[in-house]
Amino acid sequence: MEGYTIRLVEEADESCCPKCGKHSAARSGLKLFAEEHDQPVCRTCGKKWAPTMVALLDLAVTAERVGKSCRHLLTPPMESLLDLAHAAENYSHRAPKLRAG
Ligand SMILES: [Zn+2]
Known part of the structure; x- marks a missing residue:
């Protein structure tokens, strides 16, 4: 592959x-x-x-955007948090299940 x-x-x-x-x-x-x-x-x-890699890429890009725009805020806006949560959820659905150990 x-x-x-x-x-x-x-x-x-x-x-x-x-x-x-x-x-x-x-x-x-x-x-x-x-x-x-x-x-x-x-x-x-x-x-x-490579859907898993695209989901990971989306998560990284979203995290970067939210991190930049919220750096000086005490509480990030709900919209940013939802974007991040959505990207994280998307990735975790596609990520291969890793076994501990
Ligand atoms: Zn193409």
Whole structure:
């Protein structure tokens, strides 16, 4: 089975998804990569081939956004907490069950 990784892209160029050829705009941030390709996989293909990794990516992106916007607040807005809870729940549904030990 093909491996996938999440990488931080600091200087993004326009790219084409290696799976379907879909064009994506240059945007920095966390992206999903298939192990043997240098270009990030688009969200549609990611959901098809590596749904767990997409859910993890969503969780990381949501956590980053909530963390940034709530850094100076004593109590984060309910909407942010719900977004984070939703992303976490999504990931935990897709994550492989890990055995302790
Ligand atoms: Zn694609």
